[in-house]
Amino acid sequence: MGPYILRRLLLIIPTxxxxxxxxxxxxxxxxxxxxxxxxxxxxxxxxxxxxxSGGAGDVDVRIGSDASDSGYVGARGLPKEFIEELEREFGFDKPAHVRFFNMMWNYLRFDFGESYFRS
Known part of the structure; x- marks a missing residue:
């Protein structure tokens, strides 16, 4: 019975x-x-x-054909620098495997990130 329980407990890790x-x-x-x-x-x-962005400033948020110079489909006329800043903030400027291992490392330290719904 002991080896069975040990095997089941060790299967928790890959699961x-x-x-x-x-x-x-x-x-x-x-x-x-x-x-x-x-x-x-x-x-x-x-x-x-x-x-x-710390304030809208002189950023032109137009919706229309001006979004075509951005490689991002959802840009809708927003400045490319702003979208790149968002990608950096959320970690999308890194490869997927780096983001995954960063997520796993943070979870091991019980760091589940910043909540956008609670203060």
Whole structure:
């Protein structure tokens, strides 16, 4: 009975790793991620833009054909520098495997990130 319990306990490690890998894949690669959500909010509200850039300043938030120079589909006319700043803030400027291991390292230290819903 002892070896069976030990085997079952050791199987927790690859099971948790698999769950974390699936969770990471879904949250990082499915459309509608954090950057797309912020850009969608920006379409209707200037307050969100001010909270991320420190103030709207002279940034022109136009919706239209000016978004074609940005390689990002959801840009909607926002400055490329602002979108790159968002990507850096959320870690999308790093390769996927680096983001995954950073996430795992943070979880091992019980650092689950900053909550955007609670203060």
């Amino acid at each position: 948790l790793f698999g769950i974390m890998l699936i969770n990471f894949t879904l949250t990082q690669f499915v459309p509608g991620g954090p950057i797309e959500q912020i850009l969608a909010r920006l379409e209707g509200s200037g307050d969100v833009f001010e909270s991320f």
